[in-house]
Amino acid sequence: GAVVSQHPSRVICKSGTSVKIECRSLDFQATTMFWYRQFPKQSLMLMATSNEGSKATYEQGVEKDKFLINHASLTLSTLTVTSAHPEDSSFYICSARDISGDLRNEQFFGPGTRLTVL
């Protein structure tokens, strides 16, 4: 149990295009999902916290108009990188928090999405 999937696993796009990344909790409900970004040889940095049915909360320095987050259901959150540029190339990782049972409030991570902007 407690599986989180991400799609796509890797994407290459041209500068100026938008890219959508999906994060799904497959066997549990998640009212909260977190989006992290990881540059080469660095640790994971939290970008935003996504709450089902409400607006996301962004960390300082993260542009909310560039990184659009939608959390429309208890099992799906999406991150859209709008007008992507080469500096947005990174490894994007989502995690979901289980709200029920023995795993209450533990975070489970997706496999990550490698974004390369040409």
Next chain:
Amino acid sequence: DAKTTQPPSMDCAEGRAANLPCNHSTISGNEYVYWYRQIHSQGPQYIIHGLKNNETNEMASLIITEDRKSSTLILPHATLRDTAVYYCIVRLPGSARQLTFGSGTQLTVLP
């Protein structure tokens, strides 16, 4: 959440035990020690967590000192697939806050 300190890198011979230390001298009484690892180009994976007693599961053992200011993650028989960055995180269980990752320890298992 309390701050943790880990060595940036360690090597271990395949088949030997890997002992990864973590200092958390400011840990509060009800905070747990969690360990995650991240294999290259994958998402973090939960390993183990504990409060004050030693813990063991199918992946690893966790030894927490009596004063709880430090801990050691033990991989009893390291394999090449255990090469990863290992993160020690201190937090309250069930906390609504996100997991915050430090720089971790890059463990390289050598053949």
